[in-house]
Amino acid sequence: MSSQPKEVVARLLENTSNASVMEELVAPDATYISLCYSNPPLHQIMAHAGQHAEKGPQAVISTFANVNKIWAMEDFQIEALFGEGSDVAVFGRFTLRSRTLGKACTSPFSIHCKVEAGQVTYMLFMEDTFGTGATFEKAGEKTYEVESGKAIKL
Template identity: 80%
Template sequence: MSSQPKDVVSRLLANTSNESVIRELVAVDATYISLSYSNPPLHEIMAHAGVHAKEGPGAVISTFANVDKIWANEEFKIEALFGEGPDVAAFGRFTYRSRALNKVYTSPFSIHCKVEHGQVVYMLFMEDTFGTGATFEKSGEKTYEVEPGKSFIL
């Protein structure tokens, strides 16, 4: 198997449910950041959200297991993957269906990885958390005010 950074990240993203591949490709002391640095309300909805500093493959495995527990993955498509040196970026889209409420949402995603000696040592995964989180909204509404005096309800 190739240890080129782009190949490592591509293989990792193609094997998100394969623990042995994740353990092979993610360094034991890798840092994984999912969706935000710190957002307690988001963490209540998505237990994997936040910084998993130096937690290695376990953080990646538990994240993808949690995602599979709360959503059915209907599509995960990488639209661009490129890198220079140890840095690799991936951009694409995925479609998830919440298992609890059966709501579907398609979100863009971006991933930034650093690869050293054939293993991911840093991974940052971002998505449209406003949209994906909405797949769990059961009832109620919220009032937003983006500009002073201009409110709207969602």
């Protein structure tokens, strides 16, 4: 098994449902950040959202387990994976479908990892949270005001 940072991250992304591989590849004191640092309303919808400082592999394992619980992953494409030193970046797209309402969303994603001694010590996962969260919208109308006096109803 390679301990090169890019290969470590690629292997992690190929084994998101394999807890033993995740425990091998994620440092015991790793920090994982999913979608935001802190957003209590978002955390109510997506329990994995937020910063999991020094929670190690369990934070990553539980995130992917929760994602699988609430969505069916229909497609996951890595479009670019590159790095320099301990830093690795991944860009791609995925399509998921909410298990409750059957709504689908295709979202870009980006991941930033730091890998030291063959283990991920830091992972930040970003996506189109507005789009993925909308797969759970059941009813109602929302009004947004981006510019003063200009309401947008969705």
